[in-house]
Amino acid sequence: MTEPAFRYIGRKRRPKEDRRFVAGAGRFVADLALPDMLHVALVASPYPAARIRAIDTGAALALPGVRAVLTGEDLAQATDALLSGLDIPKVRRFPLAVGRARYVGEWVAAVVAETRAIAEDAAELVDVDYEPLPFVIDPEAALLPDAPLVHPEHGSNLLYRRTFTWGAVAQDFAAAEHSLSFRARWHRSATVPIETFGVIASWDAQARLLDVWASIQMPKYPDQLARALRLPGNAVRVHFDVDVGGAYGVKRGIKHSVLAGYLACKLGAPVRLIEDRLENMRGGDAHGPDRIFDVAVAFTGEGVVRSLRLRALDDAGAYAGRAPLQLGKPVGAIVGPYRIASVEYEAISVTTNKTVQEAVRGFGQSPTNFALETMMDRVACALGIDRVELRRRNLIARDEFPYTIPSGSTYDSGDYHAVLAKALDAVGYDALVARRAAARAAGKLAGIGIACCLEPSGGNSAFEPLFNPKNETTTWMESCSVKVDLSGTITAAMATSSSGQGHETLVATVIGEVLERDPETIRVVHSDSLAALPSNSAVGSRMAIMLGGAAAGAARALKATLLAIAAHNLGADTAVLDWREGGVRLSADPSRALSWEALVEIAHRKFHLLPPGMAPGLQAMHVWEVPTGGGLPSADGRIQMYPCYAFEAHVVYAELDRDTGQVALGTYVIGHDCGTMINPDIVHGMTYGGAAHGIGAALYERFRYDANGQLVSGSFMDYLIPSAHEVPNITIVDHYTPSPLTAFGQKGSGEAGYLGAPAALASAVNDALATLGLGVAELPMSASALGELLAATARPEEKAP
Amino acid sequence: MSEHDVTLTVNGRRRRARVPARLTLVDFLREHLRLTGTHAGCEHGVCGACSVLLDGRPVRSCLIFAVQAQGAEITTVEGLAPEPGALSVLQDSFCEAHGLQCGFCTPGMLIAAEALLRTTLSPSEAEIRDAIGGNLCRCTGYKQIVDAVRLAAERLRGSNLAGAGHD
Numbered sequence: 001m002t003e004p005a006f007r008y009i010g011r012k013r014r015p016k017e018d019r020r021f022v023a024g025a026g027r028f029v030a031d032l033a034l035p036d037m038l039h040v041a042l043v044a045s046p047y048p049a050a051r052i053r054a055i056d057t058g059a060a061l062a063l064p065g066v067r068a069v070l071t072g073e074d075l076a077q078a079t080d081a082l083l084s085g086l087d088i089p090k091v092r093r094f095p096l097a098v099g100r101a102r103y104v105g106e107w108v109a110a111v112v113a114e115t116r117a118i119a120e121d122a123a124e125l126v127d128v129d130y131e132p133l134p135f136v137i138d139p140e141a142a143l144l145p146d147a148p149l150v151h152p153e154h155g156s157n158l159l160y161r162r163t164f165t166w167g168a169v170a171q172d173f174a175a176a177e178h179s180l181s182f183r184a185r186w187h188r189s190a191t192v193p194i195e196t197f198g199v200i201a202s203w204d205a206q207a208r209l210l211d212v213w214a215s216i217q218m219p220k221y222p223d224q225l226a227r228a229l230r231l232p233g234n235a236v237r238v239h240f241d242v243d244v245g246g247a248y249g250v251k252r253g254i255k256h257s258v259l260a261g262y263l264a265c266k267l268g269a270p271v272r273l274i275e276d277r278l279e280n281m282r283g284g285d286a287h288g289p290d291r292i293f294d295v296a297v298a299f300t301g302e303g304v305v306r307s308l309r310l311r312a313l314d315d316a317g318a319y320a321g322r323a324p325l326q327l328g329k330p331v332g333a334i335v336g337p338y339r340i341a342s343v344e345y346e347a348i349s350v351t352t353n354k355t356v357q358e359a360v361r362g363f364g365q366s367p368t369n370f371a372l373e374t375m376m377d378r379v380a381c382a383l384g385i386d387r388v389e390l391r392r393r394n395l396i397a398r399d400e401f402p403y404t405i406p407s408g409s410t411y412d413s414g415d416y417h418a419v420l421a422k423a424l425d426a427v428g429y430d431a432l433v434a435r436r437a438a439a440r441a442a443g444k445l446a447g448i449g450i451a452c453c454l455e456p457s458g459g460n461s462a463f464e465p466l467f468n469p470k471n472e473t474t475t476w477m478e479s480c481s482v483k484v485d486l487s488g489t490i491t492a493a494m495a496t497s498s499s500g501q502g503h504e505t506l507v508a509t510v511i512g513e514v515l516e517r518d519p520e521t522i523r524v525v526h527s528d529s530l531a532a533l534p535s536n537s538a539v540g541s542r543m544a545i546m547l548g549g550a551a552a553g554a555a556r557a558l559k560a561t562l563l564a565i566a567a568h569n570l571g572a573d574t575a576v577l578d579w580r581e582g583g584v585r586l587s588a589d590p591s592r593a594l595s596w597e598a599l600v601e602i603a604h605r606k607f608h609l610l611p612p613g614m615a616p617g618l619q620a621m622h623v624w625e626v627p628t629g630g631g632l633p634s635a636d637g638r639i640q641m642y643p644c645y646a647f648e649a650h651v652v653y654a655e656l657d658r659d660t661g662q663v664a665l666g667t668y669v670i671g672h673d674c675g676t677m678i679n680p681d682i683v684h685g686m687t688y689g690g691a692a693h694g695i696g697a698a699l700y701e702r703f704r705y706d707a708n709g710q711l712v713s714g715s716f717m718d719y720l721i722p723s724a725h726e727v728p729n730i731t732i733v734d735h736y737t738p739s740p741l742t743a744f745g746q747k748g749s750g751e752a753g754y755l756g757a758p759a760a761l762a763s764a765v766n767d768a769l770a771t772l773g774l775g776v777a778e779l780p781m782s783a784s785a786l787g788e789l790l791a792a793t794a795r796p797e798e799k800a801p
Numbered sequence: 802m803s804e805h806d807v808t809l810t811v812n813g814r815r816r817r818a819r820v821p822a823r824l825t826l827v828d829f830l831r832e833h834l835r836l837t838g839t840h841a842g843c844e845h846g847v848c849g850a851c852s853v854l855l856d857g858r859p860v861r862s863c864l865i866f867a868v869q870a871q872g873a874e875i876t877t878v879e880g881l882a883p884e885p886g887a888l889s890v891l892q893d894s895f896c897e898a899h900g901l902q903c904g905f906c907t908p909g910m911l912i913a914a915e916a917l918l919r920t921t922l923s924p925s926e927a928e929i930r931d932a933i934g935g936n937l938c939r940c941t942g943y944k945q946i947v948d949a950v951r952l953a954a955e956r957l958r959g960s961n962l963a964g965a966g967h968d
């Protein structure tokens with residue numbers, strides 16, 4: 001399909017946001033300073049489980065400059081528990097531990113002082129009397145009958161369990177010629193932005209208004225904050241013009257914000273809480289999925305996959321957080337890009353004495369994709385079919401769209417075969433296979449990784465009612481307002497903050513496209529939450545679709561108004577008018593025209609020239625629901641999850657060092673189809689970055705706990721984020737299949753790269769290991785893990801033939 | 802807590818202050834001088850977000866105490882542009898190549914790249930990756946940062962005024 005010609009969309013244009021950042025003029029939360037601002041430091045639990053018998057704050061309070069020490073008991077009296085996505089009323093979570101600490105690093109008390117340094121000194125003086133308790137850090141052990149209970153009141157460590165059956169699974173397995181099963185493990189990692197979470201709260205006692213500046217990316221954050229603080233919704237004003245230093249899902253410091261908000265109200269002074277790196281990694285509650293997959297697959301002798309049984313056991317950590325729901329979103333792409341007729345999915349969420357999870361890029365989809373792609377490789381291997389060919393035989397074909405999968409979601413559009421072919425072409429697949437053969441002949445462990453993965457996009461919250469029938473939320477709107485001022489310049493307002501996705505560029509480009517005005521001249525502001533229209537923030541890969549759609553809707557409404565003004569003044573029907581760069585003329589007689597300036601003048605100053613009944617000024621807003629959204633799940637759990645489905649095909653070459661277990665990546669190509677790209681540089685950037693993040697999850701990054709329940713990777717020295725040395729030069733090949741559901745055919749892309757890279761790297765490493773008869777189904781495939789695996793096997797030349 | 806006088810030059814401007822011995826240079830720049838372009842990502846010397854030039858060499862300002870910078874010439878990201886409101890060739894190249902997303906690591910990346918381009922205007926890709934290899938970016942996967950530095954080098958080579966807009 002050839003791309004339609006757009007004026008601004010899809011063209012190389014500098015993102016609007018970049019300039020302030022390169023000048024060092026970004027406005028991050030830690031850059032703000034309010035007069036008389038106080039600083040918070042936290043006292044963290046050294047135990048994975050302990051009863052808090054007493055907290056002696058005397059010595060800390062005696063330190064000059066210390067203003068308050070807050071304990072969990074005090075805070076829990078004055079605030080409501082944080083919301084959980086599940087119906088588990090006995091698993092209550094507050095910003096500070098109440099009565100019992102449940103993981104190492106959990107915040108037990110907060111110290112407020114005139115400087116952060118004093119607060120840290122005082123935090124060390126807070127004397128907590130702990131009674132250590134039995135704990136559990138292994139999710140399977142947590143389900144055993146005698147396991148220590150993380151929340152004794154809840155009566156079990158099981159937070160959620162449901163088995164969904166979609167289609168004739170038992171029959172399909174019984175009828176299949178072949179089946180196989182395996183276990184795959186996705187260890188705990190996260191997005192770990194370079195900026196930690198931070199929040200500043202300031203209470204105006206006269207106005208009864210709490211002002212909040214935060215490094216936030218969270219749906220309904222102002223509402224949840226107000227509820228927890230027992231304030232009316234309009235007593236909390238969140239300033240969304242704060243630049244967020246990376247988020248990718250996790251910047252949801254609701255507990256930090258409730259804590260800072262409470263302290264600001266109580267102390268009558270602005271309070272700032274900026275996590276340090278250790279607070280962030282241990283107690284920031286921003287870990288990601290931690291999953292054991294048990295997979296069984298039924299297939300024919302030709303390699304056609306018929307049915308799938310997938311059991312996903314996820315270790316949520318000490319409180320539910322968003323973890324259980326991250327088992328829900330993958331329901332919307334549970335068969336990946338493949339034509340699989342029936343599926344059984346068992347989702348299990350378990351609580352253990354580990355740090356709490358937050359939403360992580362893809363919301364559970366990347367681990368699921370890893371399990372699915374491992375499955376495809378194993379089927380290929382079992383039958384001796386080429387892995388690419390096997391995928392070709394199972395990919396949904398372009399003429400099958402819209403395609404409804406067994407779990408109820410309909411994929412909007414795609415051409416998976418074409419994207420895969422493009423990626424193979426770009427990589428020079430035959431030459432790559434020859435290179436692998438040559439490397440192997442030279443005694444190297446070389447492999448090629450293949451992965452075909454989906455990115456469900458247009459974020460909806462359909463997993464909420466799916467996992468909690470008491471939650472009937474089916475609305476998940478996004479909004480934009482646009483106005484033209486007296487001078488004729490355009491200002492648009494979006495209703496949430498951004499963390500590097502280029503939303504200002506997105507909105508300006510879309511409005512510029514509709515109105516044919518230069519996006520360069522359009523200003524985009526982030527409204528504060530009281531001025532803003534409803535938003536569900538930049539989650540679920542939704543903003544190109546949802547904010548782009550909202551901006552397009554508002555711009556179209558404005559255009560309709562201007563056309564109506566023109567029609568009235570030119571004495572013609574709108575049907576015979578032409579729109580040219582904001583001016584309007586008669587199609588038949590271009591000399592009869594009204595310029596943009598003239599139309600703006602009429603709208604703002606010449607009420608006598610306005611069509612009867614039209615409101616003066618030039619402004620429009622558009623609030624819209626996620627396309628295909630709005631439905632509740634069926635009794636058997638079928639639901640339309642997200643509306644749009646982007647596709648990516650990864651091909652990557654890797655070599656393993658036999659002695660060190662290190663993986664070196666070579667050529668890496670990603671074929672990518674996210675429909676229309678509003679700004680290609682932004683889309684490509686997120687895809688490169690997502691792939692880098694996926695490389696980290698596949699090879700390096702892990703929140704590792706020792707047998708004592710201690711987090712042993714709580715800094716950048718031991719939690720290894722890939723640098724420019726580890727991330728290869730990736731090539732992206734674009735393909736274009738528009739979505740029929742969106743304003744310009746765009747799909748989401750904020751999770752691109754990350755959704756396929758772990759699967760692709762696992763595929764490459766396994767391809768290399770297969771030459772030794774070895775395999776690995778555990779991420780990250782760290783050098784030490786692979787080294788051990790290799791050490792256990794003699795070199796081929798050392799083996800008897 | 803002992804306090805000390807420190808005098809140093811930051812972005813060409815002489816600064817004098819009395820600071821606690823334990824105050825790090827990054828906190829001094831950010832909190833005392835309100836030069837918030839320099840960021841703190843880890844405060845343990847790994848991420849590079851806090852990089853500044855100290856007497857022309859890139860250093861991690863979270864690992865240095867302000868008092869240790871006595872007499873030094875410091876350049877922060879705010880000091881890269883030739884004049885207020887303008888951008889250096891390097892900064893402009895980051896915009897052109899979109900060598901950033903959230904912008905949090907960007908000041909450190911610019912400092913690392915600036916230090917490289919002061920030593921060579923024909924860096925190979927490996928040299929560029931080496932130069933920024935101690936700076937973590939979670940957004941970009943580094944590709945467009947490498948492109949940006951390469952573009953800046955090209956432009957600076959191309960202009961007969963190599964180094965224009967630098968310093």
Ligand code: FES
Binds near residue numbers: 846861
């Ligand atoms: S803040 Fe200095 S290296 Fe990370």
Ligand code: FES
Binds near residue numbers: 245246902905937940
């Ligand atoms: S641009 Fe966000 S961390 Fe580098």
